[in-house]
Amino acid sequence: MSTPTVVVHRDAEVLAQAVAARLITRLVDAQAAKGSASIVLTGGTIGIATLAAVAANPAHVAVDWRNLDIWWGDERYLPTGDRERNETGARRALLDHVDVDPERVHPMPAADSGLSPEEAAEAYAEALRKAARPEDHGPVPSFDLLLLGLGPDTHVASLFPGMPALYDERPVVAVHGSPKPPPTRISLTLPTIRAARQVWIVAAGAEKATAVRLALSDAGPIQVPAAGARGRQETLFLLDRAAASKIPPGLVRPASP
Numbered sequence: 001m002s003t004p005t006v007v008v009h010r011d012a013e014v015l016a017q018a019v020a021a022r023l024i025t026r027l028v029d030a031q032a033a034k035g036s037a038s039i040v041l042t043g044g045t046i047g048i049a050t051l052a053a054v055a056a057n058p059a060h061v062a063v064d065w066r067n068l069d070i071w072w073g074d075e076r077y078l079p080t081g082d083r084e085r086n087e088t089g090a091r092r093a094l095l096d097h098v099d100v101d102p103e104r105v106h107p108m109p110a111a112d113s114g115l116s117p118e119e120a121a122e123a124y125a126e127a128l129r130k131a132a133r134p135e136d137h138g139p140v141p142s143f144d145l146l147l148l149g150l151g152p153d154t155h156v157a158s159l160f161p162g163m164p165a166l167y168d169e170r171p172v173v174a175v176h177g178s179p180k181p182p183p184t185r186i187s188l189t190l191p192t193i194r195a196a197r198q199v200w201i202v203a204a205g206a207e208k209a210t211a212v213r214l215a216l217s218d219a220g221p222i223q224v225p226a227a228g229a230r231g232r233q234e235t236l237f238l239l240d241r242a243a244a245s246k247i248p249p250g251l252v253r254p255a256s257p
């Protein structure tokens with residue numbers, strides 16, 4: 001697992017634009033190296049703002065969107081098209097505006113799928129298993145990029161402190177009784193998150209500052225799920241100044257004047 005690098009931008013708007021530019025470069029580089037790429041999307045305020053910034057950045061045309069597999073890190077278990085679904089937010093902000101291959105967009109099942117949350121989690125795990133290649137050495141692909149938001153309680157994806165999902169070794173799990181609404185969710189687990197080549201944790205706002213500090217500490221992942229979210233090759237904490245305000249100064253690389 002990689003040691004995190006922290007990059008700080010002036011405010012949430014600049015952060016979203018900077019992450020968007022970085023994301024475009026990451027996908028272009030991965031596609032140049034291998035022909036295709038994979039990304040795992042997050043929901044949340046800055047996560048969706050970042051996707052909107054990708055759509056607004058003229059450089060997004062450099063990405064071969066049809067040669068991209070798009071997955072989600074977690075989903076709120078709500079009906080298709082519900083405004084609170086992470087999928088709905090991502091489609092409105094970005095996916096409806098670029099030429100993706102619908103076969104390569106992999107939303108987590110919705111509450112109107114006819115599946116129980118457990119069956120939905122197993123179906124998503126099966127889709128990941130089918131997409132994994134021998135060189136991935138595991139049941140899920142080595143995603144080129146996995147994006148995560150960060151909750152004030154240090155949750156990432158739908159992995160909340162102390163909850164059973166954090167003890168689960170399966171690739172995808174159903175989450176019941178989430179402290180943040182809605183209560184029922186589907187989430188990748190930490191082993192799946194750690195299969196990604198790059199994990200970027202994106203956070204903005206003073207209400208995230210303590211969570212950021214804890215996520216960079218040596219706290220255990222049961223108490224601080226974000227402390228267990230690390231990429232195989234690279235882990236980036238991409239923050240605005242307010243979210244970075246409680247971390248030791250030596251760890252920070254300021255990026256915006």
Ligand SMILES: O=C1O[C@H](COP(=O)(O)O)[C@@H](O)[C@H](O)[C@H]1O
Nearest residue numbers: 042043044045046149150151157
């Ligand atoms: O519920 C969720 O929350 C987190 C963080 O959201 P934010 O609005 O506080 O930025 C998000 O990363 C996760 O995907 C989502 O389901």
